Amino acid sequence: MNHYLKCLLVLVFCSTAATAETVFVTLEKDNALAVVDPIAGKLLQTVSIGQRPRGIVLSKDNKYLYIATSDDDSIEIIDAETFARIGKLPSGEDPETFALNPAGKLLFVSNEDDNQLSVVDIAKKKLLKTIPVGVEPEGVAVSPDNHWIVCASETTNMIHWIASGSLEITGNTLVDPRPRAAAFTADSRQLWVTSEIAGTLMILDVDNRQISKRIHFQVPGLTPDRIQPVGVVIDRERRWGYVALGPANRVAVIDAQTLEVEKYLLVGQRVWNLAFSPDQTRLYTTNGVSNDISIIDLKEQVVTKSLKVGRYPWGVVARP
Amino acid sequence: MLKFSDFPVFAFPGLLLAGLLLAGFSGLCFAGHLEIDIAYFTQQKKLPPPLSNLEPYIADKGIQGAQLAIRDNNTTGQFTDQKFHLHEVFVPIDGDVMVSFKKLLTDGYQLIIVNLDSDQLRQIAVMPEARQVLLFDIATRDDQLRQSACFANVLYLPPSRAMRADALAQYMLKKRWRDWFLVIGPDQQDRLYAAAVKRSAKRYGMKIVAEKTWQHSYDARRTAQSDVPVFTQGVDYDVLVVADEKGLFGEYLSYRTWKPRLVIGTQGLVATSWHRAHEQWGAVQIQNRFKEQAGRWMEEEDYSAYLAVRSIGEAATRSHANDSAAIRKYIFSSDFALQGYKGRPLTYRPWNGQLRQPVLLAAPRSIVSVAPLEGFLHPRNELDSLGFDQSETTCQSNEESIK
Numbered sequence: 001m002n003h004y005l006k007c008l009l010v011l012v013f014c015s016t017a018a019t020a021e022t023v024f025v026t027l028e029k030d031n032a033l034a035v036v037d038p039i040a041g042k043l044l045q046t047v048s049i050g051q052r053p054r055g056i057v058l059s060k061d062n063k064y065l066y067i068a069t070s071d072d073d074s075i076e077i078i079d080a081e082t083f084a085r086i087g088k089l090p091s092g093e094d095p096e097t098f099a100l101n102p103a104g105k106l107l108f109v110s111n112e113d114d115n116q117l118s119v120v121d122i123a124k125k126k127l128l129k130t131i132p133v134g135v136e137p138e139g140v141a142v143s144p145d146n147h148w149i150v151c152a153s154e155t156t157n158m159i160h161w162i163a164s165g166s167l168e169i170t171g172n173t174l175v176d177p178r179p180r181a182a183a184f185t186a187d188s189r190q191l192w193v194t195s196e197i198a199g200t201l202m203i204l205d206v207d208n209r210q211i212s213k214r215i216h217f218q219v220p221g222l223t224p225d226r227i228q229p230v231g232v233v234i235d236r237e238r239r240w241g242y243v244a245l246g247p248a249n250r251v252a253v254i255d256a257q258t259l260e261v262e263k264y265l266l267v268g269q270r271v272w273n274l275a276f277s278p279d280q281t282r283l284y285t286t287n288g289v290s291n292d293i294s295i296i297d298l299k300e301q302v303v304t305k306s307l308k309v310g311r312y313p314w315g316v317v318a319r320p
Numbered sequence: 321m322l323k324f325s326d327f328p329v330f331a332f333p334g335l336l337l338a339g340l341l342l343a344g345f346s347g348l349c350f351a352g353h354l355e356i357d358i359a360y361f362t363q364q365k366k367l368p369p370p371l372s373n374l375e376p377y378i379a380d381k382g383i384q385g386a387q388l389a390i391r392d393n394n395t396t397g398q399f400t401d402q403k404f405h406l407h408e409v410f411v412p413i414d415g416d417v418m419v420s421f422k423k424l425l426t427d428g429y430q431l432i433i434v435n436l437d438s439d440q441l442r443q444i445a446v447m448p449e450a451r452q453v454l455l456f457d458i459a460t461r462d463d464q465l466r467q468s469a470c471f472a473n474v475l476y477l478p479p480s481r482a483m484r485a486d487a488l489a490q491y492m493l494k495k496r497w498r499d500w501f502l503v504i505g506p507d508q509q510d511r512l513y514a515a516a517v518k519r520s521a522k523r524y525g526m527k528i529v530a531e532k533t534w535q536h537s538y539d540a541r542r543t544a545q546s547d548v549p550v551f552t553q554g555v556d557y558d559v560l561v562v563a564d565e566k567g568l569f570g571e572y573l574s575y576r577t578w579k580p581r582l583v584i585g586t587q588g589l590v591a592t593s594w595h596r597a598h599e600q601w602g603a604v605q606i607q608n609r610f611k612e613q614a615g616r617w618m619e620e621e622d623y624s625a626y627l628a629v630r631s632i633g634e635a636a637t638r639s640h641a642n643d644s645a646a647i648r649k650y651i652f653s654s655d656f657a658l659q660g661y662k663g664r665p666l667t668y669r670p671w672n673g674q675l676r677q678p679v680l681l682a683a684p685r686s687i688v689s690v691a692p693l694e695g696f697l698h699p700r701n702e703l704d705s706l707g708f709d710q711s712e713t714t715c716q717s718n719e720e721s722i723k
């Protein structure tokens with residue numbers, strides 16, 4: 001019997017290990033990182049981290065987590081298996097969000113209080129350059145073809161286009177008020193940018209860096225000013241895009257071919273950031289006011305679970 | 321959208337450029353280099369008697385907000401090839417406001433941030449020479465200016481007394497604290513505040529069960545303990561609403577009433593455009609930037625001045641103009657939306673020039689709620705549930721002149 005139980009345990013362990021996936025959520029008010037098993041729908045543990053953790057990125061080899069601890073003015077390097085703190089990266093003041101370049105060697109960090117973008121060499125743990133940008137830089141994205149780094153300035157209302165070779169700003173696009181997040185399509189031809197205050201999603205053509213389409217959102221029973229788009233992600237096939245609508249408590253599903261809103265999925269309160277599962281069959285949302293994450297089944301496009309994780313869930317990544 | 325790196329930079333000689341700007345020829349510089357001149361106009365004030373050692377007198381309320389916004393505008397300007405200048409005019413206590421203001425107009429300033437009391441603002445707004453300029457009031461709460469004065473050349477940044485009273489009334493209605501005991505100070509401003517409270521009470525179905533005037537016939541600090549209970553005795557009410565804009569006695573009411581009741585109004589729970597406890601919607605960022613610059617917390621006048629200069633910045637960036645007519649036109653257009661760290665786009669009411677904005681309901685160390693509260697609906701914009709709506713103002717002609 002004992003032997004049988006052992007076998008069963010091993011079996012169970014192996015089967016979960018095979019499909020294992022871990023979701024990491026930064027908890028801005030708890031100064032902690034929530035570790036979630038999204039398949040079981042369980043909060044596994046909460047790991048204490050520096051002050052006011054917000055932006056979170058997984059290294060390209062899936063080994064490390066980079067987490068901005070804004071009030072410590074630093075980026076923590078965390079072992080994604082053991083959650084041990086491995087070290088720190090220089091980040092400039094008040095780091096909020098950041099993006100990795102395709103090679104996974106450079107990190108581009110927006111320093112909200114200092115109106116600059118910091119370029120960090122991860123291996124050398126060195127600040128390579130700071131680039132002056134507009135007031136309150138927030139969303140950062142690197143094009144998959146590695147031509148562009150873009151940065152959205154919330155109060156200047158601009159997208160700054162930084163050439164990856166020279167690391168200089170070569171152009172600026174005025175966008176709708178308080179741009180929050182930016183995401184390139186996988187083919188690097190479009191940049192999707194959300195405006196929190198105008199309530200819009202703007203599609204920019206990378207070729208001419210101009211807005212080619214503006215998508216407005218309408219949710220019955222909600223006045224337009226409650227619709228405040230923040231996080232945006234587009235799938236690899238450019239079939240669907242998803243936009244978190246903040247206090248509208250919904251994720252908009254957008255047909256990335258026709259650029260029309262297909263439907264709205266009700267999630268937790270003040271939904272901000274989004275992340276795909278590695279196989280892109282699920283979407284995870286952080287809901288800052290209801291202190292939970294929502295798990296969306298993307299095949300059916302339905303919310304399957306919401307899970308309490310801690311206070312002010314902010315950033316989210318999934319690790320295979 | 322426009323790409324600024326593509327715009328040619330006009331090589332005007334400095335003098336010619338300055339001359340053109342003063343004459344208001346902004347069109348020539350379209351999309352090229354643009355200088356935007358903004359004036360900040362105020363009069364130095366006599367030091368009021370100290371009420372408490374906790375709150376030191378702040379002499380630079382307002383200007384610090386304008387300076388922060390100029391910096392923000394110029395950070396944006398480095399990418400749009402626009403340069404914003406702030407010309408500061410502090411009229412001495414015994415100086416002549418009218419003379420100084422006329423000089424400002426003669427010098428060609430068209431965009432003027434005004435930090436004056438409501439009587440002084442009226443005097444300069446009606447001057448024929450001021451008709452073509454745009455004044456941004458950052459100091460008054462005057463309802464009459466917003467409801468019937470109808471100055472087409474003035475934009476009002478601070479929430480009016482009516483907006484503040486409405487914000488409190490919405491919260492009181494939500495809490496079902498409908499019976500109000502109104503305590504009014506002896507000043508004219510206190511009576512105006514009380515009038516706004518009465519208007520809101522009527523609007524939201526509140527009942528003013530008692531109304532008393534507070535007289536300064538003794539040293540409040542010494543006798544408040546014995547006097548306030550007597551003053552508030554014999555009335556059945558839910559909340560004590562105090563009208564004391566100078567803060568001469570309102571602070572002494574809390575915890576001293578005959579019945580255990582809360583204090584709201586100018587003290588206790590207050591309705592304000594800005595508060596040091598406010599940190600939502602990115603407010604932490606501007607609180608930090610302001611504190612770093614000014615060495616103190618941001619006050620309401622600073623916030624209003626910040627928004628005024630940012631309004632000009634937003635309009636100048638989007639419309640490539642620096643003259644009052646074009647700035648005004650853009651500000652009143654449907655494209656204008658200002659981000660003010662309160663989670664909603666801020667716009668101006670076309671009928672009276674009042675800035676639409678959420679009003680914070682603040683206790684000394686926390687934000688209790690933000691008006692408009694959920695559930696207070698409005699056919700056009702929920703922010704218009706605060707203050708004078710279009711149908712309640714006599715300034716219809718203002719809107720006509722804007723179109």
